[in-house]
Amino acid sequence: MLSTEDLEITRPDDWHLHLRDGPGMKDVVQLSARQFGRAIIMPNLKPPIVNTKQALSYRERILAALPERSQFTPLMTLYLTDGTTPDEIAKAKASGAVAACKLYPAGATTNSENGVTDIARLAPVLEAMQRANLPLLVHGEVTDPDVDIFDREQGFIESRLRAIVADFPELRVVFEHVTTAEAVDFVRDGPSTLGATITPHHLLYNRNAILAGGIRPHFYCLPVLKRERHRQALLDAATSGHPRFFLGTDSAPHPVQDKESACGCAGAFSAHAAVELYAKAFEAAGALDRLEAFASHHGADFYGLPRNTDKVRLRREVWEVPADYPFGDHRVVPLGAEETLAWRLVD
Ligand SMILES: NC(=O)N[C@@H](CC(=O)O)C(=O)O
Ligand SMILES: [Zn+2]
Numbered sequence: 001m002l003s004t005e006d007l008e009i010t011r012p013d014d015w016h017l018h019l020r021d022g023p024g025m026k027d028v029v030q031l032s033a034r035q036f037g038r039a040i041i042m043p044n045l046k047p048p049i050v051n052t053k054q055a056l057s058y059r060e061r062i063l064a065a066l067p068e069r070s071q072f073t074p075l076m077t078l079y080l081t082d083g084t085t086p087d088e089i090a091k092a093k094a095s096g097a098v099a100a101c102k103l104y105p106a107g108a109t110t111n112s113e114n115g116v117t118d119i120a121r122l123a124p125v126l127e128a129m130q131r132a133n134l135p136l137l138v139h140g141e142v143t144d145p146d147v148d149i150f151d152r153e154q155g156f157i158e159s160r161l162r163a164i165v166a167d168f169p170e171l172r173v174v175f176e177h178v179t180t181a182e183a184v185d186f187v188r189d190g191p192s193t194l195g196a197t198i199t200p201h202h203l204l205y206n207r208n209a210i211l212a213g214g215i216r217p218h219f220y221c222l223p224v225l226k227r228e229r230h231r232q233a234l235l236d237a238a239t240s241g242h243p244r245f246f247l248g249t250d251s252a253p254h255p256v257q258d259k260e261s262a263c264g265c266a267g268a269f270s271a272h273a274a275v276e277l278y279a280k281a282f283e284a285a286g287a288l289d290r291l292e293a294f295a296s297h298h299g300a301d302f303y304g305l306p307r308n309t310d311k312v313r314l315r316r317e318v319w320e321v322p323a324d325y326p327f328g329d330h331r332v333v334p335l336g337a338e339e340t341l342a343w344r345l346v347d
């Protein structure tokens with residue numbers, strides 16, 4: 001029964017997701033598969049997914065880890081390195097299973113050590129991607145140790161991204177997990193080939209969540225949470241109805257002991273309640289009626305894929321997010337652990 005308090009939307013997709021590999025994958029993929037029709041699967045494994053052969057075998061492992069009868073479709077990506085060739089791009093395209101390639105500036109984030117050291121030298125690869133109509137997904141932060149951690153995204157726009165977008169006018173580019181007002185403006189003012197994903201944590205929290213009243217490592221991710229004015233700009237963009245902003249959770253599970261450490265790693269896990277978390281952000285902005293377009297239409301349209309045809313239902317029901325979830329031999333602490341949510345996905 002559809003109660004008046006229910007919210008039914010076209011099944012959403014997650015355009016930025018980390019599933020990892022090995023025993024933990026089964027635990028996290030089922031949480032995403034409950035909610036999403038498709039997801040762009042990030043390639044930053046150890047070692048990274050750098051060619052089509054690896055992408056196809058990773059895809060098989062994901063499919064094997066899915067619950068029976070799941071319709072969830074993983075859309076695979078390649079991790080660009082200094083050694084990626086135009087030939088590998090052509091192979092990826094021909095496979096039909098690779099939906100995009102990911103640019104990690106070397107050293108910018110978790111498992112990015114094998115990333116690109118000199119973007120200028122990537123030109124032949126970007127040309128091949130443009131020819132093949134394969135989107136470029138970008139972790140947009142500079143890695144220069146002299147640049148303040150809070151300014152690294154803004155620095156990347158001016159020193160790198162503006163030129164990439166200008167030099168490859170037919171290459172679709174997704175500025176992943178945007179975190180600043182400057183990134184929002186850049187995308188909004190940019191061409192139709194430029195899109196952006198926005199995470200639930202950057203919509204719900206500012207940097208106080210990490211640092212005020214004690215250090216909270218589960219809110220530490222990259223790009224790091226910014227000031228409140230940036231959160232407001234992201235919320236405005238997500239709820240504006242602008243078609244080039246879309247859902248990408250960046251759900252990035254790490255074992256609890258790797259986060260609660262003297263050198264804790266970056267990544268926030270949100271697959272346990274992604275749609276509910278976005279609903280919370282949209283409701284707080286008085287824009288629940290805009291959730292469906294952001295979560296279920298804009299990403300598919302940008303990628304040139306059909307929108308999902310089935311629906312998911314959210315019920316107004318207060319529930320408490322568990323303190324942790326199983327993650328292979330470990331536990332993972334979810335975003336908003338032990339806080340309450342007002343919306344719950346109905347199975
Ligand atoms: N976002 C993060 O803080 N971490 C991601 C990598 C990434 O998306 O940058 C991860 O793989 O853990
Ligand atoms: Zn990233």
Ligand SMILES: [Zn+2]
Binds near residue numbers: 016017018
């Ligand atoms: Zn990510």
